[in-house]
Amino acid sequence: MARSSDSNGPVEPAEPQVDGTSxxxxxxxxxxxxxxHIDSVEQVDSDSGITQPKLGFVGYLxxxxxxxxSMRTALxxxxxxxxxxxxxxxVPQTSSDPNGVVQYKTDHPQLYPILDKLGLxxxxxxxxxxxxxxxxxxxxxxxxxxxxxxxxxxxxxAPPKTPARxxxxxxxxxxxxxxxxxxxxxxxxxxxxxxxxxxxxRAGYRTRVYGDSVSAERGYLRETGNLVFHTALLGVLVTVxxxxxxxxxxxxxxxxxxxxxxxLGSYDSFNPGRFFSDSQLKPFNIAIDKFTVKYEDKIIDAIxxxxxxxxxxxxxxxxxxxxxxxxxxNDPLSIGGSNVYLLGNGYAVDVTVRDGEGNIALKDTIPxxxxxxxxxxLGVIKVPDAKPTQLGMIGFFYPSATKLSSGALASNYxxxxxxxxxxxxxxxxxGLDDGVPRSVxxxxxxxxxxxxxxxxxxxxxxxxLEPGQTVKLPNGLGSVQFNDVKRFxxxxxxxxxxxIYVLVFAILIVLGLLTGLFVPRRRVWVKAVQGDDxxxxxxxxxxxxxxxxLERAVDDLAKKHLAALTPKTASDRRKVSS
Amino acid sequence: MTSAEFSTLCLYAAYSAxxxxxxxxxxxxxxxxxxxxxxxxxxxxxxxxxxxxSALAGASxxxxxxxxxxxTLLLERTDVxxxxxxxxxxxxxxxxxxSMMVLGLAVHIASVVFRGLAAGRVPWANMFEFGLTGTAxxxxxxxxxxxxxDLRYLGAYVMGLNLILLGVAVVNxxxxxxxxxxxxxxxxxxxxxxxxxxxxxxxAIAGGLSAAQIIQERREASKNAGIKLFDTxxxxxxxxxxxxxxxxxxxxxxxxxLIAGAVWAEKAWGxxxxxxxKEVWTFIIWVIYAGYIHARATRGWRGAxxxxxxxVGFAAVMFNFSIVNLFFKGLHAYSGL
Numbered sequence: 001m002a003r004s005s006d007s008n009g010p011v012e013p014a015e016p017q018v019d020g021t022s023x024x025x026x027x028x029x030x031x032x033x034x035x036x037h038i039d040s041v042e043q044v045d046s047d048s049g050i051t052q053p054k055l056g057f058v059g060y061l062x063x064x065x066x067x068x069x070s071m072r073t074a075l076x077x078x079x080x081x082x083x084x085x086x087x088x089x090x091v092p093q094t095s096s097d098p099n100g101v102v103q104y105k106t107d108h109p110q111l112y113p114i115l116d117k118l119g120l121x122x123x124x125x126x127x128x129x130x131x132x133x134x135x136x137x138x139x140x141x142x143x144x145x146x147x148x149x150x151x152x153x154x155x156x157x158a159p160p161k162t163p164a165r166x167x168x169x170x171x172x173x174x175x176x177x178x179x180x181x182x183x184x185x186x187x188x189x190x191x192x193x194x195x196x197x198x199x200x201x202r203a204g205y206r207t208r209v210y211g212d213s214v215s216a217e218r219g220y221l222r223e224t225g226n227l228v229f230h231t232a233l234l235g236v237l238v239t240v241x242x243x244x245x246x247x248x249x250x251x252x253x254x255x256x257x258x259x260x261x262x263x264l265g266s267y268d269s270f271n272p273g274r275f276f277s278d279s280q281l282k283p284f285n286i287a288i289d290k291f292t293v294k295y296e297d298k299i300i301d302a303i304x305x306x307x308x309x310x311x312x313x314x315x316x317x318x319x320x321x322x323x324x325x326x327x328x329x330n331d332p333l334s335i336g337g338s339n340v341y342l343l344g345n346g347y348a349v350d351v352t353v354r355d356g357e358g359n360i361a362l363k364d365t366i367p368x369x370x371x372x373x374x375x376x377x378l379g380v381i382k383v384p385d386a387k388p389t390q391l392g393m394i395g396f397f398y399p400s401a402t403k404l405s406s407g408a409l410a411s412n413y414x415x416x417x418x419x420x421x422x423x424x425x426x427x428x429x430x431g432l433d434d435g436v437p438r439s440v441x442x443x444x445x446x447x448x449x450x451x452x453x454x455x456x457x458x459x460x461x462x463x464x465l466e467p468g469q470t471v472k473l474p475n476g477l478g479s480v481q482f483n484d485v486k487r488f489x490x491x492x493x494x495x496x497x498x499x500i501y502v503l504v505f506a507i508l509i510v511l512g513l514l515t516g517l518f519v520p521r522r523r524v525w526v527k528a529v530q531g532d533d534x535x536x537x538x539x540x541x542x543x544x545x546x547x548x549x550l551e552r553a554v555d556d557l558a559k560k561h562l563a564a565l566t567p568k569t570a571s572d573r574r575k576v577s578s
Numbered sequence: 579m580t581s582a583e584f585s586t587l588c589l590y591a592a593y594s595a596x597x598x599x600x601x602x603x604x605x606x607x608x609x610x611x612x613x614x615x616x617x618x619x620x621x622x623x624x625x626x627x628x629x630x631x632s633a634l635a636g637a638s639x640x641x642x643x644x645x646x647x648x649x650t651l652l653l654e655r656t657d658v659x660x661x662x663x664x665x666x667x668x669x670x671x672x673x674x675x676x677s678m679m680v681l682g683l684a685v686h687i688a689s690v691v692f693r694g695l696a697a698g699r700v701p702w703a704n705m706f707e708f709g710l711t712g713t714a715x716x717x718x719x720x721x722x723x724x725x726x727x728d729l730r731y732l733g734a735y736v737m738g739l740n741l742i743l744l745g746v747a748v749v750n751x752x753x754x755x756x757x758x759x760x761x762x763x764x765x766x767x768x769x770x771x772x773x774x775x776x777x778x779x780x781x782a783i784a785g786g787l788s789a790a791q792i793i794q795e796r797r798e799a800s801k802n803a804g805i806k807l808f809d810t811x812x813x814x815x816x817x818x819x820x821x822x823x824x825x826x827x828x829x830x831x832x833x834x835x836l837i838a839g840a841v842w843a844e845k846a847w848g849x850x851x852x853x854x855x856k857e858v859w860t861f862i863i864w865v866i867y868a869g870y871i872h873a874r875a876t877r878g879w880r881g882a883x884x885x886x887x888x889x890v891g892f893a894a895v896m897f898n899f900s901i902v903n904l905f906f907k908g909l910h911a912y913s914g915l
Contacts, residue, residue: 036876036877036878037875037876037877038874038875038876038877038880039875071872071875071876071877071879072876072878072879074872075869075872075873075876075879078865078866078868078869078872079865079866079869081865082862082865082866082869085858085861085862085865086858086862088853088858089855089858089859089862089902089906092907093853095852095853096852096853096854096908096909097907097908100907123853124853240851249848249849296756296757299581299754299755299756299757301753301754301756302754302755302756302757305756305757305759306759306760307757307758307759307760307763308760308763309760328760329760329761329763329846330760330761330763330764330845330846331845332845332848339848341847341848343847343848492848494848494849499844499850502850503841506837506840507837509833509837510830510833510834510837513829513830513833514830517826517829517830518826546822546823548819548823
């Protein structure tokens with residue numbers, strides 16, 4: 001990596017440096033680069049000879065380390081990273097689309113096990129994906145640590161010696177030192193150099209006078225930005241990797257009128273990070289007062305498109321007065337160090353079920369899951385307390401019911417204009433007591449007796465109810481009362497204390513990128529040369545990395561400097577020299 | 579005026595812009611043909627001049643030391659001022675092409691504004707609008723860059739690309755104005771999507787330059803054989819520098835897009851990064867261009883090799899805009915189709 005710390009010893013230039021830009025001072029001031037970086041001096045590869053020295057264990061380690069931290073390896077790993085991410089977009093991912101994975105399994109029964117074995121359904125946590133980015137970041141660490149050290153030294157060192165011949169360098173120009181009319185004494189070399197130094201300093205250059213010349217360098221910020229950028233990338237990775245462990249995510253479906261309490265038991269699903277314990281849950285309550293949806297009603301092609309979701313809530317925390325506020329999409333609620341997001345909504349039906357003995361076996365508001373854009377919703381009502389037999393119902397809810405030509409119901413608008421509920425009722429043991437966990441959104445009808453359902457063995461056709469209606473179940477098994485239609489909201493509660501650090505690193509990435517790419521690193525020299533025809537002043541620059549405006553900068557400097565050296569009166573001359 | 583009237587005006591303007599762009603495209607194509615002819619004439623003239631020059635060179639060798647130093651200087655700095663950029667005067671076709679492009683852009687911008695007025699919001703929320711606004715940005719960025727460096731030889735490429743993209747947007751992706759779904763109702767829509775389109779515009783121009791670089795480098799390697807018209811273009815090294823600088827701007831914009839997208843995703847979806855398909859592809863594009871920038875700094879990767887990476891990057895950008903938007907399942911389901 002570093003030319004000076006090379007195990008083979010510094011490679012001495014075969015010929016004396018003509019322009020002197022690669023001497024030792026230069027090495028200190030230049031950013032340290034991997035050996036195959038375009039801006040580093042090409043090395044005579046001593047390993048390529050026939051008499052290859054045997055590498056010891058340490059030698060091999062050094063060799064592999066150098067390979068890993070080279071530009072070529074970084075490039076290869078970047079390309080591999082891009083390539084490795086592609087499958088993550090081709091097949092559904094468990095993390096972002098779990099239902100898609102299940103669907104994929106049924107759609108491609110042959111392909112699924114193979115892809116699953118390769119880990120393609122969780123591409124971004126597979127060993128091979130992790131290996132690529134971890135190697136990339138090891139390579140990065142190996143590159144930036146020596147560079148940071150080197151840069152800190154460079155920040156303290158002086159600009160390199162002025163090259164013997166400036167004429168080979170960028171923007172070179174030479175001018176006769178100006179003389180004043182009526183004054184025979186020309187500008188002296190000292191004055192010219194001192195003035196140039198002033199100008200350069202004012203322009204943000206670090207300067208040093210070497211004899212009759214001034215050597216100046218600027219743009220250390222370029223390497224600083226570069227290092228900040230790469231370090232911040234590392235910061236993002238580490239923060240995401242470790243930081244994810246300190247938070248949690250949880251989901252909960254809440255119906256209008258209900259209250260969510262932030263305790264573990266309230267969550268429908270809860271994913272704590274590795275370092276998060278349930279006791280860290282902050283106590284707060286969110287009462288869902290009302291949920292409103294606005295629909296587009298003017299633009300013909302877009303009628304029924306939801307244009308606004310607003311959840312009106314009342315929040316309460318211990319020791320604080322309760323507050324009325326709202327949760328909207330794009331506008332989460334921040335409470336107790338967590339954020340509460342509105343991620344979904346749908347209809348819930350308020351029903352009362354009386355059993356065969358006339359007792360109220362169930363009075364509840366049950367969320368039905370939306371199945372299409374007009375919110376035809378599917379739900380399951382389980383009545384384990386019904387006697388003499390338990391009851392289970394599969395229901396469809398149509399917010400704006402319309403009869404199709406086939407006689408079946410459908411919804412043709414998402415708002416609840418003409419709500420109807422259809423229920424297929426089954427009787428028998430629901431299997432809730434055998435300890436097997438069952439989804440509240442599914443009903444296994446195997447072993448149940450259909451009493452009001454489609455199919456020939458059912459006693460009756462499925463029930464159809466409107467709000468306020470009560471329908472008796474066949475065989476005297478009881479009745480169902482459809483009391484009201486409500487809305488439910490699906491809330492995501494996230495707690496991620498490290499999020500803010502990721503943001504800070506992201507901002508550093510942008511700042512580092514801007515300075516690392518666009519601040520020009522350049523050297524400029526101004527030299528006073530005694531020629532046959534009097535004093536001449538030479539200007540030249542040298543780009544250290546991409547620098548499209550170097551020539552213009554040298555040109556500007558020459559113009560300003562010469563102008564400053566051309567005073568109107570002799571007293572100005574004295575000002576210049578002082 | 580009503581929304582429907584503005585929508586109609588938007589389409590009229592879009593079709594007019596396409597018509598004007600077609601004229602610009604033809605003008606630039608004719609210019610390329612003219613360049614080819616000019617290059618042929620110049621090559622013949624250069625052959626004739628060669629014998630005279632060798633005689634002159636013999637004479638200058640006997641000149642004084644100061645004279646020869648000046649001569650060296652000139653020779654060393656030819657790579658800075660390209661003969662293709664300064665020596666050649668702009669042709670009539672080029673001037674027509676640029677004028678038509680400016681006129682086309684004015685009408686195009688009017689179309690974008692009409693769409694915005696029709697929708698009552700920023701006109702970049704579905705595929706038609708991305709296409710309409712994005713192509714205007716490509717032309718705009720091209721004309722702006724052209725003020726700084728002469729890129730007129732890319733006119734035909736920019737117009738060709740633009741006609742395809744704008745044509746597909748207007749013909750295949752057109753949707754009537756629709757309100758924003760709640761997830762899109764955020765000021766981040768204004769920032770995130772606009773910067774993404776702007777970055778795409780820079781990548782598009784860098785891609786054209788990289789393609790030209792690859793051809794030019796091949797020609798230079800084979801002693802300027804093949805397509806003569808490339809004689810009138812800057813040298814391969816200059817093309818590479820230009821492509822790199824323009825891609826750098828694109829990369830910075832893309833980085834910002836990525837971060838702004840993450841900030842918005844946190845607000846809208848409750849997490850700043852979730853490997854949604856669109857997120858995956860935005861990441862892939864970022865990594866490819868990061869690779870391109872590294873390749874430019876890697877010995878043995880300068881030149882055509884890194885240019886290919888720039889082209890792969892731009893191909894990924896186009897893939898992300900078209901295939902991913904239309905066929906991949908994900909949260910960014912805003913194509914409107």
